[in-house]
Amino acid sequence: MDIQSYIASGKLELFVLGELSDREREEVLQLSKQYPEIKKELDEIEEAMFAFDNELGVKPSDEVKDKIFDTLSQELDAPKVTKEVTSTPTKEVALQPWKSFAVAASIVALLAIGAAVYYAVRFYDVENRFTSLLEERNVLSQELEINKARFEETGDQLQTLLSNNYERIPMSGESFELQKDALVDVFWDKASHEVFVSVNNLSSLEEEKDYQLWAIGDDGPVGIGIVKPGEKLKLQQMEAAVSAGAFAITIEPKGGSEAPTLENLVVIGEVA
Amino acid sequence: MQEEQLITGLRARDRQTVDYLYEKYSKALFAVISRVIKDRDIAEEVFHDAFVKIIRKIDSYDESKGRLYTWMANVCRNAAIDKTRSKEFSKIQKTNTIDNYVYGLEGSSSTLDAVDGIGVKDLMTNLNEEQRFVVECIYFKGYTHSEISEEYEIPLGTVKSRIRAAINVLKKNINRI
Numbered sequence: 001m002d003i004q005s006y007i008a009s010g011k012l013e014l015f016v017l018g019e020l021s022d023r024e025r026e027e028v029l030q031l032s033k034q035y036p037e038i039k040k041e042l043d044e045i046e047e048a049m050f051a052f053d054n055e056l057g058v059k060p061s062d063e064v065k066d067k068i069f070d071t072l073s074q075e076l077d078a079p080k081v082t083k084e085v086t087s088t089p090t091k092e093v094a095l096q097p098w099k100s101f102a103v104a105a106s107i108v109a110l111l112a113i114g115a116a117v118y119y120a121v122r123f124y125d126v127e128n129r130f131t132s133l134l135e136e137r138n139v140l141s142q143e144l145e146i147n148k149a150r151f152e153e154t155g156d157q158l159q160t161l162l163s164n165n166y167e168r169i170p171m172s173g174e175s176f177e178l179q180k181d182a183l184v185d186v187f188w189d190k191a192s193h194e195v196f197v198s199v200n201n202l203s204s205l206e207e208e209k210d211y212q213l214w215a216i217g218d219d220g221p222v223g224i225g226i227v228k229p230g231e232k233l234k235l236q237q238m239e240a241a242v243s244a245g246a247f248a249i250t251i252e253p254k255g256g257s258e259a260p261t262l263e264n265l266v267v268i269g270e271v272a
Numbered sequence: 273m274q275e276e277q278l279i280t281g282l283r284a285r286d287r288q289t290v291d292y293l294y295e296k297y298s299k300a301l302f303a304v305i306s307r308v309i310k311d312r313d314i315a316e317e318v319f320h321d322a323f324v325k326i327i328r329k330i331d332s333y334d335e336s337k338g339r340l341y342t343w344m345a346n347v348c349r350n351a352a353i354d355k356t357r358s359k360e361f362s363k364i365q366k367t368n369t370i371d372n373y374v375y376g377l378e379g380s381s382s383t384l385d386a387v388d389g390i391g392v393k394d395l396m397t398n399l400n401e402e403q404r405f406v407v408e409c410i411y412f413k414g415y416t417h418s419e420i421s422e423e424y425e426i427p428l429g430t431v432k433s434r435i436r437a438a439i440n441v442l443k444k445n446i447n448r449i
Contacts, residue, residue, distance in 0.1 A: 049345070057301075058299065067320055
């Protein structure tokens with residue numbers, strides 16, 4: 001059947017208004033059991049009518065309410081009184097311990113909740129502090145590793161400097177336009193040919209440039225390595241120099257050149 | 273309170289439940305009666321009898337035959353209609369009601385003015401004239417649909433579809449009040 005047109009026929013409204021014949025009422029009830037849409041429509045109509053009546057109405061006077069409850073008092077109160085008489089003694093005995101138990105249980109529960117919250121907060125706090133301690137410890141141990149490596153390096157450098165016969169050749173930029181205050185020391189062992197440099201003062205360079213150290217001997221200048229301007233007062237090991245009358249540093253394209261660019265001469269120092 | 277809970281409480285003759293029922297429904301049920309009976313004293317008398325009847329006859333209420341409010345409203349409505357058909361009443365009231373109504377039709381919005389809730393007034397203005405007519409007949413004058421049909425010579429099917437349309441509008445707007 002066509003439910004929508006049945007709903008639209010207006011029969012459901014009349015049902016709620018109580019205006020249908022018994023036969024029609026039965027029909028609506030039957031269909032509302034069969035079709036949820038009809039049931040829903042009936043419910044909605046009823047709610048709408050109740051809301052409408054409720055909004056529209058005025059409260060009957062208080063005397064009416066009193067009178068109604070007067071009329072009904074026998075019916076409403078009578079069973080209650082007998083019920084109370086029979087059940088009161090047993091109830092009271094049963095109720096009291098249960099009540100105090102409930103109170104005790106509630107208090108315990110509250111305390112437990114309080115404790116749980118307190119310890120949860122503390123745990124959270126301690127965990128946070130523990131995590132930050134772990135991190136700190138990691139940082140410290142890394143620093144220690146770095147310092148240890150540095151210390152060993154410095155020890156090695158000191159050892160090489162002291163054990164061998166190193167000659168210190170100071171190179172300065174005083175006589176050049178490029179960097180007047182540039183100051184770099186070369187340490188050279190004539191016997192082992194080993195060369196170190198130690199930067200005192202050297203400006204940093206653009207990305208694509210490098211400082212290159214030259215050993216100037218009888219055969220002309222020989223590139224013996226790149227000098228890092230940032231590592232000040234540290235021994236930087238260079239390539240070996242067999243013979244040299246002077247050492248010099250020039251600025252060269254990154255990686256160094258075959259021959260020095262003389263106009264970029266930064267410092268020079270003669271072997272004594 | 274859920275409807276089932278309410279019904280169980282009523283069947284157990286629980287005083288608190290009856291009190292709850294009264295507080296929740298007395299206004300609406302009294303409105304159902306006041307629609308048919310204008311005289312407040314008589315309406316209250318009928319309401320008293322009808323409410324007592326609802327409590328006493330709750331065991332004969334059958335959930336499968338409609339919801340609680342529908343049943344209660346029908347008990348009230350029938351009680352009110354029975355009253356209007358009683359001898360003493362028919363002399364004073366019924367003719368009076370029709371006169372009032374005819375006057376109401378001509379004065380167009382006199383029933384509307386009688387409505388106290390502002391929300392309902394709003395609601396009524398959402399209806400068209402035909403719809404308002406049936407709502408006024410049914411809600412304010414207590415007519416049955418067949419009485420409307422006879423009285424105003426409107427075919428029964430037309431009355432039905434106007435009731436349907438009017439209630440549809442009320443349904444859609446009821447959330448606003």
